Amino acid sequence: MxxxxxxxxxxxxxxxxxxxxxxxxxxxxxxxxxxxxxxxxxxxxxxxxxxxxxxxxxxxxxxxxxxxxxxxxxxxxxxxxxxxxxxxxxxxxxxxxxxxxxxxxxxxxxxxxxxxxxxxLMTYGTTIHGLKDRGDIKAGETVLVLGAAGGVGLSAVELAKAYGCRVIAAVSTEEKGEVAKKAGADDVVIYPRAPFDKDTSKSVAQQFKDAVGKDGADIVYDIVGGDYSEPALRSIAWEGRFLVIGFPAGIAKMPLNLTLLKSCDIRGVFWGAFAARFPERNAAHIAELFELWQAGKISxxxxxxxxxxxxxxxxxxxxxxxxxxxxxxxxx
Structure with missing residues (x-):
């Protein structure tokens, strides 16, 4: 073979x-x-x-x-x-x-x-674990998804919508923004390519704040990392949950004073370890994903x-x- x-x-x-x-x-x-x-x-x-x-x-x-x-x-x-x-x-x-x-x-x-x-399995499995187990997602919340047009990002857009949330998709191009909208995103932010200087970082943070609204993002789903993470954290809601998924743009160094000012959490999402430690819970998640698929809520x-x-x-x-x-x- x-x-x-x-x-x-x-x-x-x-x-x-x-x-x-x-x-x-x-x-x-x-x-x-x-x-x-x-x-x-x-x-x-x-x-x-x-x-x-x-x-x-x-x-x-x-x-x-x-x-x-x-x-x-x-x-x-x-x-x-x-x-x-x-x-x-x-x-x-x-x-x-x-x-x-x-x-x-x-x-x-x-x-x-x-x-x-x-x-x-890996994309939607990661996201259902991230949003439900680590993000404590609730209907009516606002979710900001970084890297929203990739496989994991689109799964986050679809699942957050399936759970009754408002979704802001952050992407690097208009084309990717259209893909995220087709998946159900309520609004799109087009961010510039990193690296960011201080002024660009502030500008991107303001883009995120304007998009999520005055109350902030209840969940930030960060698939990208690097220079994108801190601006997203600055747009988080009081007691929001910042979910760390991956680092294709590099591992961010986060200003921890923001977690105090926002009373928010930064939470890691490691689906592979979760699936190995809790196979029965993971199997229930996968069964739920197929149910959502057959109901037309994800694809x-x-x-x-x-x-x-x-x-x-x-x-x-x-x-x-x-x-x-x-x-x-x-x-x-």
Whole structure:
């Protein structure tokens, strides 16, 4: 079978496609014939040895997959050959077949497209955990989403609207703003490209304040980091919750006096660790996501698909922050 392999530390250009031996399932495992592998920000880091987890080389990047079970290992119950599934695998998804522990599988309901389903787990899984468990979201609140046109950002727009909130989408271009509006955003802020000097930072903070209104944002959903974080924090409401999701623009240094003045919280959101520690709660979240999908309240946006031998292009585009929605590698 074919696999994308990282054999040396580096960017997407270092990845190669090679034939490797097809896998067999161990006890409590299944083999999944991969239909699609969605690309996520950790894929840009893991090949550079900049992610929390460093699998031994050679390895395949790709943290979330969809596909069909083709073999079932000893001791597996509740799953059979032919079941349509999605799974978070951490790494290893960019290959034609993947061994997955049965405990990590989620069933794809009938009628749900497998390519689109591959874009659900990490983005919407992160966001439902972030908004509900870490953000204590309530109907009627105002939510400011930074990086609102990417996969995670659009999931935040859709879910916050599904939970009855007013959503302000912050993006870098008019085109991305239109995508966020189509996902349900009530208003859009177009921010400039970093780095910011002091005056630009103040100007962006005022943009956010004007958009969220005089009472501020009850939740700031920060997928971007860097110079964008402090201006967003300055627009937060009294007792607001600032959710830290990721850092494609760099890790921000925040003025903690603002947390005192606003009596607000800065809260980390680490979905992978949550899912590992609380699998039953995570499974309930994923079931809720499929219910929202089938009710028409969310719909993962797959903006581009790539064949396996062009997977490096998808990772490069995400790394350059050029992606709208999700980029997905297909095995057809």
């Amino acid at each position: 074919k696999a994308v392999l990282s054999k040396e530390v580096g960017g997407p250009e270092t990845l190669v496609v090679e034939d490797i031996e097809a896998p067999t399932p161990g006890a409590e495992d299944v083999v999944v014939d991969v239909a699609a592998c969605a690309i996520n920000y950790p894929d840009t880091l893991i090949i550079k040895d900049m992610y929390q987890f460093k699998p031994p080389r050679p390895f395949s990047p790709g943290g979330e997959i969809s596909g069909t079970i083709s073999a079932v290992g000893e001791g597996v119950s509740g799953w059979q050959v032919g079941d349509k599934v999605i799974a978070g695998v951490g790494s290893g998804g960019l290959r034609e077949q993947v061994v997955v522990p049965a405990a990590k599988l989620f069933k794809v309901p009938d009628g749900v497209d497998l390519v689109q389903a591959s874009a659900l 993962p946006l797959v903006s581009e698909t790539y064949p396996l031998d062009r997977a490096h292009e998808a990772i490069a585009k995400l790394d350059s922050r050029g992606a709208v929605g999700k980029l997905v590698v297909t095995m057809a």
